[in-house]
Amino acid sequence: MQQFTHLLVILGVALVGGLIMNRLHVPGATIIGAMLAVIAFKLMINTPLTLPKHWSFAIQIIVGAAVGMQFSPDMLQQIRHYAIPMLSSALLLILFGGLLAFVFSKFLGIDPDTAFLSTSPGAMTAMAGMATSIDVNLFLVLTFHIVRVILVILLAPTIMRLCHILL
Numbered sequence: 001m002q003q004f005t006h007l008l009v010i011l012g013v014a015l016v017g018g019l020i021m022n023r024l025h026v027p028g029a030t031i032i033g034a035m036l037a038v039i040a041f042k043l044m045i046n047t048p049l050t051l052p053k054h055w056s057f058a059i060q061i062i063v064g065a066a067v068g069m070q071f072s073p074d075m076l077q078q079i080r081h082y083a084i085p086m087l088s089s090a091l092l093l094i095l096f097g098g099l100l101a102f103v104f105s106k107f108l109g110i111d112p113d114t115a116f117l118s119t120s121p122g123a124m125t126a127m128a129g130m131a132t133s134i135d136v137n138l139f140l141v142l143t144f145h146i147v148r149v150i151l152v153i154l155l156a157p158t159i160m161r162l163c164h165i166l167l
Contacts, residue, residue, distance in 0.1 A: 003052050010049065013041045028153035035146065053132075060125050093121040111136065118144035 017037020021029035042049055051059075079086065101115035110118070114136040117127050124145040131141040 003055070006049055007051060007055055010038055010051065013037050026154075027157050032150060032153050035149070039146075060129060063125055090121070097121055110140065114140055117141045124149055 014034035014037055017033040017035070017040075018030040019033070020037070021033025026032060097119035098116060100119040101110075101112060104110045104115040104119065105112045108115075113134060114131075117131050117136055118141045120127060122130075124142070127145055128138065128142055131138045
């Protein structure tokens with residue numbers, strides 16, 4: 001029963017955070033608001049508030065389904081048309097992440113697997129899922145990805161405006 005209560009509290013705090021950020025017209029309001037609200041709440045209460053693994057699993061299934069629902073047959077056409085840029089972009093991001101992982105491992109003492117998952121360009125939920133299935137520092141991986149997601153969401157509008165000016 002306590003785990004169900006934790007789930008309701010977490011979802012309530014996330015909902016309030018998402019609604020507040022949405023009201024403030026913050027880019028990526030829903031996810032960033034929910035994430036920041038839950039982080040702030042956990043820091044304020046300074047009490048362990050966790051979800052059991054099967055809840056996290058279920059939430060990842062829901063997120064995967066929500067992303068999958070965005071698929072359309074037109075996307076296959078886009079993939080065919082932009083396959084080279086898509087693959088190039090993904091491979092370059094993975095290689096750059098690998099280079100950063102090497103540097104962080106060599107000079108900061110982060111174990112190589114943790115460093116690689118921390119710098120990989122995957123979705124936060126996917127990287128967290130992978131990190132829990134192998135023996136790495138899950139909290140460091142999540143921290144890297146939380147910071148990355150927040151920065152991307154907050155900086156993307158400015159960077160896109162600069163690109164429009166330069167192009």
